[in-house]
Amino acid sequence: MINFQYLRTSSKKSALALLLKDKNAKFIAGGTNLIDLMKRGVSAPEKLIDINHVPLKQIELVGDKIIIGALASNTAVAENELIKEKLPLLAMALNAGASAQLRNVATVGGNMMQRTRCGYFYDTEMPCNKRKPGSGCGAIGGFNRMHAIFATSDNCIAVHPSDMCVALAALDAVVVLAGPKAERKILFKDFHRLAGDTPQLDNNLKADEMIIRLEIPLNNLTVNAHYLKVRDRASYAFALVSVAAGLEISNHKITDVRLAMGGVAHKPWRLTASENFLRGKEATIENFEQAAKLAMTGAKGFGENDFKLQMAPNTIIEALTIAKSKA
Amino acid sequence: MEKRVLKDENDRVDGIYKVTGKAKYFAEYELPGLTYGVLVTSTITKGKITSLDTKAAEKAPGVISVLSHLNKPSAPAYEQEGGPAMKIFYTDKVFYNGQPIAMVVANTFERATYAASLVKATYAKEDFNTDFEKAVSDAKAKKLQGQPDYKRGVEDAYKSAEVMIEAKYHLPIETHNPMELHGIIADWRPNNQVMVYAKTQGVKATQGTIANVFKIPIENIQVNSEFVGGGFGMALRTWSLEIATIMASKHVAKPVKLVITRMQMFTMVGNRPAAVQTIGLGANKDGKLTGITHSAFGETSVYENFTEGVVNMAKFMYQCDNVNTRYTVVPVDLGVPIWMRGPGEATGAFALESAIDEMAHALDMDPLEFRIKNDPEKDQQRNKPFSDKNIKEAYRIGSGKIGWSERKNKPGSLVNGQWKSGYGVSIGVFNANRGRASVKGILKADGTLVLQSATSDIGPGTGTGMTLIASKLLGIPNDKIKFELGDSSLPPAPSQGGSATLSTVGSAVNDVCVALKSTIAELAANSNMDATSNFIDVLKKNNLPSIEVTKQSQAGKEREDYSMYSFSIHFVKVKVHSLTGVVKVDKIVSVGDSGTIVSPKTARSQMVGGAVGGVGMALTEESIIDHRYGRYINNNFADYHVPVNADIPEIEVHFINKPDPYINPMGAKGMGEIALIGFSAAVANAVFNATGKRIRTLPITPDKILATS
Numbered sequence A: 001m002i003n004f005q006y007l008r009t010s011s012k013k014s015a016l017a018l019l020l021k022d023k024n025a026k027f028i029a030g031g032t033n034l035i036d037l038m039k040r041g042v043s044a045p046e047k048l049i050d051i052n053h054v055p056l057k058q059i060e061l062v063g064d065k066i067i068i069g070a071l072a073s074n075t076a077v078a079e080n081e082l083i084k085e086k087l088p089l090l091a092m093a094l095n096a097g098a099s100a101q102l103r104n105v106a107t108v109g110g111n112m113m114q115r116t117r118c119g120y121f122y123d124t125e126m127p128c129n130k131r132k133p134g135s136g137c138g139a140i141g142g143f144n145r146m147h148a149i150f151a152t153s154d155n156c157i158a159v160h161p162s163d164m165c166v167a168l169a170a171l172d173a174v175v176v177l178a179g180p181k182a183e184r185k186i187l188f189k190d191f192h193r194l195a196g197d198t199p200q201l202d203n204n205l206k207a208d209e210m211i212i213r214l215e216i217p218l219n220n221l222t223v224n225a226h227y228l229k230v231r232d233r234a235s236y237a238f239a240l241v242s243v244a245a246g247l248e249i250s251n252h253k254i255t256d257v258r259l260a261m262g263g264v265a266h267k268p269w270r271l272t273a274s275e276n277f278l279r280g281k282e283a284t285i286e287n288f289e290q291a292a293k294l295a296m297t298g299a300k301g302f303g304e305n306d307f308k309l310q311m312a313p314n315t316i317i318e319a320l321t322i323a324k325s326k327a
Numbered sequence B: 001m002e003k004r005v006l007k008d009e010n011d012r013v014d015g016i017y018k019v020t021g022k023a024k025y026f027a028e029y030e031l032p033g034l035t036y037g038v039l040v041t042s043t044i045t046k047g048k049i050t051s052l053d054t055k056a057a058e059k060a061p062g063v064i065s066v067l068s069h070l071n072k073p074s075a076p077a078y079e080q081e082g083g084p085a086m087k088i089f090y091t092d093k094v095f096y097n098g099q100p101i102a103m104v105v106a107n108t109f110e111r112a113t114y115a116a117s118l119v120k121a122t123y124a125k126e127d128f129n130t131d132f133e134k135a136v137s138d139a140k141a142k143k144l145q146g147q148p149d150y151k152r153g154v155e156d157a158y159k160s161a162e163v164m165i166e167a168k169y170h171l172p173i174e175t176h177n178p179m180e181l182h183g184i185i186a187d188w189r190p191n192n193q194v195m196v197y198a199k200t201q202g203v204k205a206t207q208g209t210i211a212n213v214f215k216i217p218i219e220n221i222q223v224n225s226e227f228v229g230g231g232f233g234m235a236l237r238t239w240s241l242e243i244a245t246i247m248a249s250k251h252v253a254k255p256v257k258l259v260i261t262r263m264q265m266f267t268m269v270g271n272r273p274a275a276v277q278t279i280g281l282g283a284n285k286d287g288k289l290t291g292i293t294h295s296a297f298g299e300t301s302v303y304e305n306f307t308e309g310v311v312n313m314a315k316f317m318y319q320c321d322n323v324n325t326r327y328t329v330v331p332v333d334l335g336v337p338i339w340m341r342g343p344g345e346a347t348g349a350f351a352l353e354s355a356i357d358e359m360a361h362a363l364d365m366d367p368l369e370f371r372i373k374n375d376p377e378k379d380q381q382r383n384k385p386f387s388d389k390n391i392k393e394a395y396r397i398g399s400g401k402i403g404w405s406e407r408k409n410k411p412g413s414l415v416n417g418q419w420k421s422g423y424g425v426s427i428g429v430f431n432a433n434r435g436r437a438s439v440k441g442i443l444k445a446d447g448t449l450v451l452q453s454a455t456s457d458i459g460p461g462t463g464t465g466m467t468l469i470a471s472k473l474l475g476i477p478n479d480k481i482k483f484e485l486g487d488s489s490l491p492p493a494p495s496q497g498g499s500a501t502l503s504t505v506g507s508a509v510n511d512v513c514v515a516l517k518s519t520i521a522e523l524a525a526n527s528n529m530d531a532t533s534n535f536i537d538v539l540k541k542n543n544l545p546s547i548e549v550t551k552q553s554q555a556g557k558e559r560e561d562y563s564m565y566s567f568s569i570h571f572v573k574v575k576v577h578s579l580t581g582v583v584k585v586d587k588i589v590s591v592g593d594s595g596t597i598v599s600p601k602t603a604r605s606q607m608v609g610g611a612v613g614g615v616g617m618a619l620t621e622e623s624i625i626d627h628r629y630g631r632y633i634n635n636n637f638a639d640y641h642v643p644v645n646a647d648i649p650e651i652e653v654h655f656i657n658k659p660d661p662y663i664n665p666m667g668a669k670g671m672g673e674i675a676l677i678g679f680s681a682a683v684a685n686a687v688f689n690a691t692g693k694r695i696r697t698l699p700i701t702p703d704k705i706l707a708t709s
Ligand SMILES: Cc1cc2nc3c(=O)[nH]c(=O)nc-3n(C[C@H](O)[C@H](O)[C@H](O)COP(=O)(O)OP(=O)(O)OC[C@H]3O[C@@H](n4cnc5c(N)ncnc54)[C@H](O)[C@@H]3O)c2cc1C
Pocket: A026, A027, A028, A029, A030, A031, A032, A033, A034, A035, A036, A070, A071, A096, A097, A098, A099, A102, A105, A106, A107, A108, A109, A110, A111, A112, A113, A114, A161, A162, A163, A164, A209, A210, A211, A212, A236, A237, A238, A239, B637, B638
């Protein structure tokens, strides 16, 4: 391991100041992703700024929004009564991620910032445009079973691996970021980026900014909601495909609907066209099938992940069906 | 003594040590002046090291030395004509990606790790192939090695049978991945005295290898390996990394500890080799097998051959007059494979037991009935009776417990929403071995018994089994018996492999106890005591603090007269999701037919562990290589999927528990392998019964379910 300096702070202000001072500094929260990246030589910060003591762990209802601090642990959020009652989709998605041990230390901010699990990204002996721009993409023409089918670029076909973020994309969350001068807000769906020509950038957080909290508007998707994750083993595996589905049904009609997918794109993939189709329609299997079909517009396989072209729509249908069946 | 909440005479004798952290594994020994080795590994797949720049590493803080083929101490065996082909670390040749090419020794592990990252190698690269399936299709032109062909009756008789099936089965590379990482502590002391703490399945084998490689007397070498955190076969040999560590210790004149990384566990300590197999089965319309052809290609390495018993089972497991087998190994540019639990037999059983199921389906017969109908009366391969075989009873017990009567012969019949349920069965069989071992018994006047043998315990509970054998024979309570193992200075015993330890070492324990008993009886008679007197009284009366007996024990002529096997029947119930392709194992029933069950708890654990390994083999485990680079892609525990708790349902284990009259004094046969052999086929057969989809390539991941029509 390469030597680094470890700094600890308990205020947002000093955290930002420390970050601003040093281009090669990084925040460390739960460390469940960053430490692995350091061990593999993918990331080599000279300074680690431990932000775990910054008081950003709140989970509360303020007006018509639920506020979640960036340093709340994945477990704290998933097991919070307010979240379970008002945002069950988020609790389900969190519980589908990683393992209990990891969730206990992983934070909301860290989860959003976690990097892809593409094997080439982790192996410094292999080409990877995300790790080393211009070196090529190992996954194209290689092992791409886990990779993206939507909005890929010739530079990178990686997926964002988070489960939590899929639910947050569906729930219209807003991310609050703090910079050296001011705070700003950004829609969750705009937080993560597509690979495009800049696969090295996962999201739109600026180098001198910090995620401080999420704001999630209340909704009526508290009953007919389901997060369905398809994976190679029943726990402790990343999604092949996952779907966050929330429905509000009144008088047999779908009055509100949210759909987002994980494991299919460089960012959590919101299915807006499918939502628009379903809104106002009856919650029938035929409509679910049609919505799933619409979701697949523009999807493209890379060989080993071709199965996702079938698994993805199937999972949408199943997630919607299960969501509907809840009472 | 520790306080105990629960006590059961069948408890693991070292259970408390394991759960309290008192069990000491090789890496936990602290020697004075201990230094830390970290390996540098090749980043090309094949070629030559043209230069090795170690300057920066040598200057890094705490570094004591950087060892490589350029400055290693001499290992005479490697210099000899006909020495090991694998001179890894000793040569500039690169045989596979991730091969150890240098070792940094430093005063802390972290410093050694950092310095290892500073070593820079340049190479002359050569073309390579790591793709086994490609090698198999290219293989036809080349002359290849393997095992002799086997033929009984008419070759390929299946082709002209009334009903025939022919199918091809594929297994990927699997990696053992025991929890404990591999490595060694080596201490080369003055006068060529070598002390090692090893992770090994055989302390005597390790001792022998070291003596042989360095040409030093065997008495100079002490190998300790009391606790081993799992092996599954990968610790059945001494690898180049252990030899390198011993060289390093000699070079720096200090003890050196090496523990490899999880990533390195994939490349340099063996794997279950990939295999491609074709099975042809013929039967008449009544369901009698008339022809079996099993032909297999197994993966091996370029620099050293590895073969195993992939096609063994086809030769005797079913009554059939016409059987032929062929086994060929095909080299690729990867590290040499090694036996992995159930070894080749588990590979072969996936194909054969899937094919049997396919044939039953073709005949529209219940696969259980089909198996029973073709159950052999005797071993047709060796033309001998089986020493003991209770398969039909095992079928009966297992089918009752799993609820086989609920099964429908027509696939896809049990539907609940999107979930389809199915049942599968398979058989596992493995040679019931018995080797030669010595045990020393020391019976003391304080009422205790010490038993000693240089055997190992990689987890099955060797000490527990041996203690129970002795306790039963001598009537001494378990907690007064100590079984010592994992020390090369103890009386010799073979390595722990091939399900043979209980049979082999247990027999010697038996013989020692019988001898002790008769010595006590003699002493009692001589001192005018009752023949049934307690041994403590007898020893005291004779003023003896203890008596000692050493016995060597091995099989006799019975092995010529009988064919000896352990059997297992696996029943599996699965459900498969039609839309997502997810397979969930709902219930497992494994029945062991392996003679007397000497140690019920650890025997059950063996079967449970085998079933879990079987679920992994069937559904999740695969070591993936990018053949363009020859490098592993999923070489970590996040991406190499061993089953987790959530994958494992209720597991029921049952035993026939009848003594094999011939195998050994206990009538007990090994179980380590049969616990896994055949299991993967039971899962695949259940998936077929659930869905009508026949998956012939492991592991059965959701994408394969969706892709198969
Ligand atoms: C074996 C394994 C399996 C996993 N499986 C899953 C899974 O199935 N599903 C899933 O969703 N996830 C999974 N994960 C990923 C896990 O969810 C993430 O590692 C975790 O959420 C990261 O959070 P952390 O607090 O530990 O982040 P850290 O590792 O501490 O940080 C990650 C990154 O975020 C940055 N960062 C942290 N907090 C902030 C902040 N407030 N503002 C700005 N930047 C910040 C850090 O600088 C760093 O670059 C798995 C991880 C592992 C190791």
